[in-house]
Amino acid sequence: MALEIKQSLKLSQQLVLTPQLQQAIKLLQLSQLELVEHVEQELLENPLLEEEDRSENTSSKSELESSEAEGNEPNLASDQTKESENPLEQIDWENYLNNYNDPGERMGLLSSNEDLPNYENTLASRENLFEHLHWQLQMNNLDEAETKMGEIILGAIDEDGYLQESVEELSQSSGECLDFVEHVLEKIQQFDPPGVGARNLQECLLLQIRQLPKGQQAPLQKIVQEHLNDLEQRNYPKIAKSLKISLEECLHLTKIIQELEPKPGRSYSTGETHYITPDVYIRKMGDEWTVLLNEDGLPRLKINKIYRSMAESRGGKSQEKDYVQEKLKSALWLIRSIHQRQRTLYKTAKSILKFQKDFFEKGINYLKPMILRDVAEDIEMHESTVSRVTTNKYVHTPHGIFELKYFFNSGFAGREGEHLASESIKNKIKSLVNQENPKKPLSDQGIAEALKNSNIDIARRTVAKYREMMGILPSSKRRQFY
Numbered sequence: 001m002a003l004e005i006k007q008s009l010k011l012s013q014q015l016v017l018t019p020q021l022q023q024a025i026k027l028l029q030l031s032q033l034e035l036v037e038h039v040e041q042e043l044l045e046n047p048l049l050e051e052e053d054r055s056e057n058t059s060s061k062s063e064l065e066s067s068e069a070e071g072n073e074p075n076l077a078s079d080q081t082k083e084s085e086n087p088l089e090q091i092d093w094e095n096y097l098n099n100y101n102d103p104g105e106r107m108g109l110l111s112s113n114e115d116l117p118n119y120e121n122t123l124a125s126r127e128n129l130f131e132h133l134h135w136q137l138q139m140n141n142l143d144e145a146e147t148k149m150g151e152i153i154l155g156a157i158d159e160d161g162y163l164q165e166s167v168e169e170l171s172q173s174s175g176e177c178l179d180f181v182e183h184v185l186e187k188i189q190q191f192d193p194p195g196v197g198a199r200n201l202q203e204c205l206l207l208q209i210r211q212l213p214k215g216q217q218a219p220l221q222k223i224v225q226e227h228l229n230d231l232e233q234r235n236y237p238k239i240a241k242s243l244k245i246s247l248e249e250c251l252h253l254t255k256i257i258q259e260l261e262p263k264p265g266r267s268y269s270t271g272e273t274h275y276i277t278p279d280v281y282i283r284k285m286g287d288e289w290t291v292l293l294n295e296d297g298l299p300r301l302k303i304n305k306i307y308r309s310m311a312e313s314r315g316g317k318s319q320e321k322d323y324v325q326e327k328l329k330s331a332l333w334l335i336r337s338i339h340q341r342q343r344t345l346y347k348t349a350k351s352i353l354k355f356q357k358d359f360f361e362k363g364i365n366y367l368k369p370m371i372l373r374d375v376a377e378d379i380e381m382h383e384s385t386v387s388r389v390t391t392n393k394y395v396h397t398p399h400g401i402f403e404l405k406y407f408f409n410s411g412f413a414g415r416e417g418e419h420l421a422s423e424s425i426k427n428k429i430k431s432l433v434n435q436e437n438p439k440k441p442l443s444d445q446g447i448a449e450a451l452k453n454s455n456i457d458i459a460r461r462t463v464a465k466y467r468e469m470m471g472i473l474p475s476s477k478r479r480q481f482y
Contacts (some may be wrong), residue, residue: 002011028344029392036330052300057300130157132192132268133196137191146184146187195208195260201228201262202225204264206224216256223254224379227239231254231257233476234477236251291353293346343387356407360398366419425451428454442475444467
């Protein structure tokens with residue numbers, strides 16, 4: 001068969017993600033703090049964008065009152081935006097400013113500082129474990145070689161206080177003999193906090209036991225050296241029999257061991273507290289629930305008048321005018337995208353409030369099963385849009401701060417036909433564990449039977465799965481003998 005070249009016409013349709021559409025999708029996924037950072041960056045890069053003075057443009061009270069009296073939702077414009085060849089006509093500026101300043105949808109400035117972090121949490125960073133150990137190393141009367149070896153050892157200690165390299169590896173990397181490395185390591189293991197520089201849990205506990213009264217050290221050391229697995233399994237009778245002591249005395253000794261610190265460096269952890277800023281506030285005002293968007297710190301954008309007049313003028317150099325036109329389109333699209341994001345977030349939050357009203361009224365136990373499709377059909381948007389707008393977004397409720405994704409979960413059918421969300425069942429399991437007798441904890445089967453008494457019929461393996469997801473130990477390890 002001979003090869004030949006042919007020309008043919010083909011008509012097809014395909015979806016192309018333009019840079020503007022990609023930007024709109026990106027804005028949907030940003031949290032409130034990330035959106036503020038993105039807008040501030042755009043203000044620096046685009047000369048046509050300006051931050052609007054909040055005191056200059058405010059919506060008319062009479063217009064807002066008439067809108068509320070007619071039962072219209074605030075700040076929800078039509079989804080259809082007319083396109084025009086002139087980019088200035090792509091948005092209704094007067095309508096945009098009125099809607100953008102509408103207090104019915106904006107959270108505005110918080111009336112109190114109850115949600116702000118404490119002053120102590122804004123101070124300079126605290127001393128970490130390495131700095132604390134290095135200070136002690138400098139305070140000890142060590143020669144130059146010991147100090148140098150000590151600094152190498154400190155560099156191999158992790159945040160929990162454990163030595164991550166063997167003595168052989170430290171000897172090879174430093175060029176010192178094994179006995180010298182062991183000698184310096186023993187000095188560091190005497191530093192504060194007790195147990196630092198240990199190579200495993202057993203050694204960590206033994207280092208801390210050395211600082212206890214001498215009369216207690218021998219039996220405690222024997223338990224840690226010979227019965228660490230029995231201690232983990234709470235096999236106290238076996239430990240008591242091996243040590244030839246009474247069960248009461250064995251329980252007293254194991255209680256001392258349980259009070260030791262398995263991670264000595266925990267108190268010097270440099271992990272900073274990360275505060276969550278809610279994107280939405282849902283509060284009850286009177287007898288009605290209200291959805292408020294948190295836009296604190298979010299600049300209100302407008303177009304620079306000078307550049308706007310340049311874009312409208314017919315004169316000027318073509319290169320300058322093309323540049324202004326390009327930046328103008330970018331600025332208008334950003335404003336529209338932010339406006340659309342806020343509207344979508346508002347409608348999504350209002351739909352969640354509609355489906356989960358019992359949760360807001362009564363608490364977590366009344367959370368209902370819900371999927372993305374429920375909200376998507378209610379607000380007439382695609383599921384992917386709802387998924388994006390609920391990503392990394394948090395809502396402040398009377399019962400605490402929750403991620404918007406929290407309200408979407410699977411469920412089980414109760415005996416009386418009602419539907420319960422999985423999060424609600426997890427909360428009931430947690431409540432049962434908190435109320436159990438510490439000496440006789442509930443097994444997974446016991447929890448399943450207790451839930452059946454509350455008209456929740458789930459299998460024992462489901463209880464075990466939820467218990468593990470919440471980090472709750474099995475009954476054998478929750479049991480307390482004293």
